[in-house]
Amino acid sequence: xxxxxxxxxxxxxxxxxxxxxxxxxxxxxxxxxxxxxxxxxxxxxxxxxxxxxxxxxxxxxxxxxxxxxxxxxxxxxxxxxxxxxxxxxxxxxxxxxxxxxxxxxxxxxxxxxxxxxxxxxxxxxxxxxxxxxxxxxxxxxxxxxxxxxxxxxxxxxxxxxxxxxxxxxxxxxxxxxxxxxxxxxxxxxxxxxxxxxxxxxxxxxxxxxxxxxxxxxxxxxxxxxxxxxxxxxxxxxxxxxxxxxxxxxxxxxxxxxxxxxxxxxxxxxxxxxxxxxxxxxxxxxxxxxxxxxxxxxxxxxxxxxxxxxxxxxxxxxxxxxxxxxxxxxxxxxxxxxxxxxxxxxxxxxxxxxxxxxxxxxxxxxxxxxxxxxxxx
Numbered sequence: 001x002x003x004x005x006x007x008x009x010x011x012x013x014x015x016x017x018x019x020x021x022x023x024x025x026x027x028x029x030x031x032x033x034x035x036x037x038x039x040x041x042x043x044x045x046x047x048x049x050x051x052x053x054x055x056x057x058x059x060x061x062x063x064x065x066x067x068x069x070x071x072x073x074x075x076x077x078x079x080x081x082x083x084x085x086x087x088x089x090x091x092x093x094x095x096x097x098x099x100x101x102x103x104x105x106x107x108x109x110x111x112x113x114x115x116x117x118x119x120x121x122x123x124x125x126x127x128x129x130x131x132x133x134x135x136x137x138x139x140x141x142x143x144x145x146x147x148x149x150x151x152x153x154x155x156x157x158x159x160x161x162x163x164x165x166x167x168x169x170x171x172x173x174x175x176x177x178x179x180x181x182x183x184x185x186x187x188x189x190x191x192x193x194x195x196x197x198x199x200x201x202x203x204x205x206x207x208x209x210x211x212x213x214x215x216x217x218x219x220x221x222x223x224x225x226x227x228x229x230x231x232x233x234x235x236x237x238x239x240x241x242x243x244x245x246x247x248x249x250x251x252x253x254x255x256x257x258x259x260x261x262x263x264x265x266x267x268x269x270x271x272x273x274x275x276x277x278x279x280x281x282x283x284x285x286x287x288x289x290x291x292x293x294x295x296x297x298x299x300x301x302x303x304x305x306x307x308x309x310x311x312x313x314x315x316x317x318x319x320x321x322x323x324x325x326x327x328x329x330x331x332x333x334x335x336x337x338x339x340x341x342x343x344x345x346x347x348x349x350x351x352x353x354x355x356x357x358x359x360x361x362x363x364x365x366x367x368x369x370x371x372x373x374x375x376x
Contacts, residue, residue, distance in 0.1 A: 020059075020234055020235060020238060023238040023239065024056075024059050024060060024238060026242060027063060027242050028063050030245045030246065031064070037062060037063055037064060038199050038200070039067060039196065040065070040067065040202060041066075041189075041196075041198045041202070041334050042066060042068065042230075043070070043071040043186065043201055043202060043204050044203075044204040044205065044206070045071050045360065045361075045364065046205075046206070047205075047230065047232065048066075048069075048364050049362065049367045050232055050233070050237060052372065053367070053371050060241070064241055064245075067196050067198060067334030068332070068334055068337075068364040069189070069333075070185055070287070070289070070290065070333065071182065071204050072362040072364070073150045074105060074149065074362070074363070075289075075332050075360050075362070075364075076180065076185075076287045076289065077102065077105070077356065078285075078286035078288045078320075079107065079288055079320040079321075080317040080318055081317070082105050083108055083320045085102070086113060088313065091143070093143050094122065094142070094143045094144075095135060095142050095144045096145050096147060097126050097131070097135065097144065097145065097146045097147065098113065098126065098147040098148075099149060099154075100127075101361055101362075102149055103123070104353060105353070107320070108321050128157070129157050130160065132146040132165075133161065133164060136173040139172075141172075143172055144172055144174070145173075145309050146158070146161065146174070146175045148175055148177050148178055148179055150179055150180075151206075151207050152182060152207050152210045153206045153207050155179040155275055155279065155298055156210065156271040158175060158177065159277070159278035160274070162300065162304050165307055166306070166307060173307065174307055174309035174312050174313070175300060175307050176309040176315070177298050177299055177310075179297060179298040180287065181296050182211070184293055185293060185296060186201065186227075187219055187222075188290065188296070189334075190219065192333075198225060198334065199225070199244075200225060200226040200244040200248070201225065201227045202240050204229070205231050205236075205259045208229045208263045208267065209262050209263055210267055210271050211267045211272070212264060212265050212267025213257055213264070214255075214266065214267075215267075216255045220255050225253070226244055226247045226252070226254060226255075226256070227256075229255075229258060229259050230258045230259055231261070243256050243258060277301065277303075278300065279299065280300075280301045281295050282295070282296070282297045282298065282299045288328065288329060288332070289328055289329025289332050290332070323343075323354050325342055325343050326341070326355040327343075327355075328356055332357065337364075338367075338369075341365070344358075344368070345373070348365070350369060
């Protein structure tokens with residue numbers, strides 16, 4: 001679909017209710033011809049919020065069953081890694097820096113980085129990881145640690161931080177990498193014994209700007225599960241759904257790009273080269289609710305090991321225990337909806353979150369709390 005006119009007109013066209021209705025009706029007709037609703041997992045937490053905010057799940061109810069996936073980096077950061085950040089922040093002379101969403105995630109003892117900050121520990125939320133360089137330069141007698149999280153989208157920013165700090169010879173800055181790989185968790189989900197019936201994926205838009213879509217082709221071929229990469233407006237997502245339904249109707253199984261204004265097959269080659277230079281792939285890494293996933297995360301490459309916080313502080317993962325009633329682990333697998341959880345909207349709210357899915361701006365539980373507000 002192409003659009004003409006001013007930038008505002010083009011932008012508004014992605015939200016146009018009339019266009020949304022026309023496309024939704026078309027999807028319904030196509031699904032009716034298939035005979036059964038289609039189970040689609042939207043990988044990205046940003047997509048989940050757009051679906052819930054705009055009522056796309058209700059609009060297509062009975063035709064499309066949206067399964068909410070693990071594409072929220074804060075939600076899938078393992079509890080033991082959160083506990084590790086909390087332990088790091090308590091060390092003498094440490095200034096721990098990270099992105100804001102992680103600040104409110106409670107550890108296994110219910111303490112969060114935000115709690116520590118209120119108690120006087122040096123914990124700082126950063127809008128950009130490069131701010132860590134300025135902090136290290138401003139406080140040369142402090143040990144500045146950037147606790148890095150996120151998928152391939154944010155990993156290049158951390159790589160730039162590491163390269164710049166290395167070039168500047170900054171001796172009091174370290175990075176603890178928790179960067180994870182979307183492609184590996186897609187593979188894990190499809191081969192896992194405990195999974196919902198996933199007929200197709202709406203692929204992540206922002207991740208795919210870095211990786212390109214070529215990386216998804218082996219998964220599509222291996223499991224026969226289509227992937228359509230989507231943008232973040234209501235009409236983007238409906239177009240992605242339509243492309244998936246059309247593939248099913250025509251008996252095809254392919255990688256397609258709906259988000260053509262940003263994503264292509266090759267991705268950002270410069271960013272990919274930077275990632276290869278600064279990071280290496282870990283043998284295995286823990287994901288919250290998913291366990292250990294092989295080859296699914298970045299560690300800092302030997303060339304830059306002087307900046308590797310895990311090696312400098314000789315870190316080992318603490319023993320961590322999840323809240324027994326929290327369903328975050330099942331929500332990010334698409335096995336449960338947030339409203340299935342006994343804690344949802346009662347013991348667990350945005351003001352008093354128990355699990356990360358209620359904390360993160362991309363979390364499914366927060367989306368349901370904001371846009372559904374239906375309690376058990």
